[in-house]
Amino acid sequence: MGWLSHQTERERQALNQWVFHTYEVLLSLERVVGFLNEAELDHAEILFYGDLSRRASRETNIARAEILIYEIEQLVADNPRQGERVRELKRRLEARVAAMRQTEAAIESKGRAAGLRRFREHGLQARQAVLEALAVVEGEERLLLEERLRSVDRLAARNRVLIVIGYAAAFALLILGFGLIAQESVARLRAQREAEAYAREVEDLYNNAPCGYHSLDADGMFVRVNNTELSWLGYRREELVGRMKFSDLLTPASREKFQDSFPRFKEQGRVADLEFDLLRKDGSILPVSLSATAVRDSRGNFVMSRSTLFDLSARRQAEAERARLHEELQRRAVQLEATNRELESFTYSVSHDLRAPLRAIDGFSRILVEEYGDRLDEEGRRLLGIVTDNAFKMGRLIDDLLAFSRMGRKAIAWETLDMGALAREAVAEVRSQFRAEAEIEIAHMPPARGDRALLRQVWVNLISNALKYSSKREHPRVEIGARQEGAETAYYVKDNGVGFDMRHYDKLFGVFQRLHSHEEFSGTGVGLAIVQRIVTRHGGRVWAMAEVDRGAEFCFILPVKEALHDE
Template structure:
């Protein structure tokens, strides 16, 4: 020990100072080690250059993988010593701009030919690092490989373009089909009216000359005309759904269903009327005129298919569930087999014969189309001879 060191070692508090210094040094080393470990294991390429000569002073493991070079090949070298001239010129120009402006440079898409991965697209951020004097001492670079992301974006754009073309084709086809349906239903009314007129004249002028079989033939013609007229009306209503814009507003669903029930019971023939129980229904954001068709079709179906029950009962209910308002119409009528569920909402598909229950097979497709145009969904369940329940949900 020197003569200078000897007395200093005995200064009061000198030992405690050394302990504090050792402790602080340990903390700094631990913090640096943690920071080094974080940078090294970040899955994105991170590198640093000195501001004076733009030479690499540090790169992490992800940068080695991206550039296809080891850190020993890059540390202490400039961009022109490790990259192709054209690419190096771009990198150096960016670095100088960062140093001159003193702000972060964000390059969303930069092409780079990696030695190990080929042509890549990088999202590059370059950040100036300032010293105590306020002058930039280093440049921090972060290069994220976004090649796969960009390829997926292009694929999505391509798929969206194809989908848009298909949607436009479908819309055009639907418009053509709707125009055809409208024209066809209009053209069918004329010959139907002629047939109905002649059938009426036959009954009026020749009833006394017709035997029982002839009168039965005229009756069959009459029923067929009425059935055809109903089908034409339903087809026209269905085609108009595609032409009408959905105009949403707050709808009192309880009041709307009550009015439909009252109208239906007024038109119901005297005798065995169904017991229709209306529960509380939550309001909805919907097109009231279109929803009126939904209630008419669901309730008229329930009345029709429960008409042969000993005590026809129809229950109308509603509830809120998550982000949906759900409405249900349940009856104790003929029901249906779930084996044929896939046909339930298809055009002209009927689960009962005309001898059992008259119908056109258009009512439920109208319900399905109206509800789905509102962004909702429709479903049902039933058992043969034990009734059926139809539900539809609307977003709130």
């Protein structure tokens, strides 16, 4: 009898160890949830507000969660099936972390819209997969906990029966039985206190999380709610739990959405990132994002929800501010467009009106040369030549100014263009104006979308510049081609000419701005301004790189997506 009682006590102590072991796993899982929620908050700040300072915090929380999952894997090593579930959780967490980093990479390389699209297409799915894996692991542990507690109770009952039988058998065994009972009571009390300590720690984590937690029964009634959510709403726990439904706190539009989504949630077992407007106790509105998983019993029946809420107030304010700024930007863009149209019209009118007096100056100068040239001395003919030359230069300036003005008014006729063929056409047009021995190399270039006439003018201006500023070299050389820069194609014209000082770069694309004197190289200073205007109107950008006496390279990019959108 004593041996049986002793064996029972040993089995009970072993089961108590397993109970403590299960509590430890459950606590670790709750801590994993906390760290992952923190990481998701950090990632949301990066994704929606571009706050890259949260990256280090996010990576720290992910690392803590991974360490805990590793510890959980060690704790459940005795249970192969549970071990496989934990390893599946690890794989899903790795996929979620990879999705986070890919989303960031998409933002950095392609912009925030691409990052948000990546988040919707991959990030949400990976995040929900992690939550589901956590729910499976936790559900198994809770089943194990229930079974082990029942086993402890059965052993305790059996032990008490053995003690009663021993009491009937002999007074000595009765004394021994009382000792075992006392020992069991002390051990059970110790186990209870340890379990209560674990429970308090888990409850503290639940109540003081940086997000709202609540659970709803099958009717949508609150059965649990944490302190964070209570503080957001302004209610006391006893006012919500068992007294109010989640739908009682919703605005009419959100209540309709909830009534439509809650039955599907109970059937499917999960929902992610549903947005609702909650009514606080003071009547103000709290916008939230809700994600939830279902808790089911051993027969698969819905027991309650496990819901997580994130406060969207800051995001809504940022969206409203963005909308206001966008509206202001559009208003100013309309004003700017009107001003530009007025300026272009003014420029065109002034340039056109200058032609008449200029023709008069040129015409009368020629009459003087033809009819009175023999009466003028050498100095008079020289001065008259200066007048004629400057009238010619003024005519070129007006022509270029009119061309520059027309660039802003001409509608873009979008088509797919062979950029190599366009460059060869431009070379054929301008080559005769420069030294025939200039070496021009045209590499293979991918096609582009744009206006044929306008982009041909870009090539003409850039190639003319390259030939002009390399014309004084013994062996002038011009290279024309394209290269990939990330997802974009950069077209370039490179020469071995005189180059320029990059300190004066800000003057390079200005109207009538020149970095070399007219005596060194002819020109009006409008060609590069026309290039910039054409490329900008196509939604692209243009830039240059140079060194004094080491040549220059001019590049431009035509973004395909923007061109197709405008079309």
